[in-house]
Amino acid sequence: MAPTPAEVSAAESRLVAHAGLSKNDAHALVTAVLEAAQDQTIDMITGAGPLPTSMTASRAHQLHFICRRAKRMLSQRETEVVFRATSTQARSIIVTMYATYEEILRVHFRNQMIADAQVSKAGREDENLAWSVRFTEQSSFDFALDELKRLGLMRWATPGRLSVVFPRAVPSPDGDRDALAELGLQKPK
Numbered sequence: 701m702a703p704t705p706a707e708v709s710a711a712e713s714r715l716v717a718h719a720g721l722s723k724n725d726a727h728a729l730v731t732a733v734l735e736a737a738q739d740q741t742i743d744m745i746t747g748a749g750p751l752p753t754s755m756t757a758s759r760a761h762q763l764h765f766i767c768r769r770a771k772r773m774l775s776q777r778e779t780e781v782v783f784r785a786t787s788t789q790a791r792s793i794i795v796t797m798y799a800t801y802e803e804i805l806r807v808h809f810r811n812q813m814i815a816d817a818q819v820s821k822a823g824r825e826d827e828n829l830a831w832s833v834r835f836t837e838q839s840s841f842d843f844a845l846d847e848l849k850r851l852g853l854m855r856w857a858t859p860g861r862l863s864v865v866f867p868r869a870v871p872s873p874d875g876d877r878d879a880l881a882e883l884g885l886q887k888p889k
Contacts, residue, residue, distance in 0.1 A: 703734070719781040729770060733782060736765035759783055760796035767797075767805055773812040775837055794839050809843045810884065816840035819880065819888050822865055831880050834863040844883060853879045 703711075708730055715726035740762055744751060752758040766782070767773055774782065779790040798809065817840065822832040835841040841862045848854040848864070856879070857866040869876035880887060 708734075715778070715781055719775075719778045721778070729774075729778065729782070732770035733766055736762065736769045739769065740765045756789075756792050756796050757800070759785075759793045760800055763793055763797045764801040764805060767808055771808070773805070773808045773839065776839065791838060795842075798839060798842065809839070810847075812837065813840040813843045813847070814884050817844070817883075817885050819885055821888060829868045830865050831868055832863060832865045833880075833883075833885065836862070838862065847883055848879065851879070851882050853877070853882065 711730045711733075712723065712726040715721045715729055716723060719726075721729065743765070752761045763774065763779065763783075774794075776787065776790050776794060779785065779793055780787055783790065783793065785793065797805070802809065813835070816835050816837050818834045820832045820834075822830040833844065835844065841859075841864070844864060845854070845857070845859060848857050848866070853866065853870055856870050857864050866879050868878070868880070870879050871877075
């Protein structure tokens with residue numbers, strides 16, 4: 701049975717009040733959640749893979765469908781509100797989803813990381829110049845570190861609390877590499 705307009709409106713109002721979304725963004729997210737529920741149901745019936753057996757894995761499975769429908773990653777706060785979960789539970793759901801569905805959602809994780817990154821210059825002219833990249837979302841930070849590892853650049857990086865610093869020019873046998881560009885990030889203006 702489809703939700704009533706009043707139920708949809710209540711869900712949208714909750715996202716506006718508790719997740720800080722605009723009315724339009726709340727409407728889009730509620731639509732994505734409803735469509736994802738249908739996708740998940742069809743997958744449950746027709747899918748060939750195993751189904752999740754724990755609550756966290758089940759919610760991660762559901763969140764991956766929501767993110768696919770929303771065409772973006774949900775923030776930790778949005779995840780808390782959608783699942784009525786604590787911040788720790790929401791973080792666990794996101795981490796489980798990342799571990800399980802990284803390949804399917806890779807472009808969304810990357811786009812979230814790029815949108816969340818705040819790049820600034822670090823260091824002095826007479827020393828090694830560096831880039832400092834700060835994030836507001838733990839999942840964006842985690843993805844950036846995974847990308848640095850995947851690209852073979854992690855050994856030059858210095859991670860902090862939701863931030864990472866790395867040289868502007870990373871030495872390589874084939875010439876210096878631009879880690880910022882390889883992460884898809886823009887230089888600050």
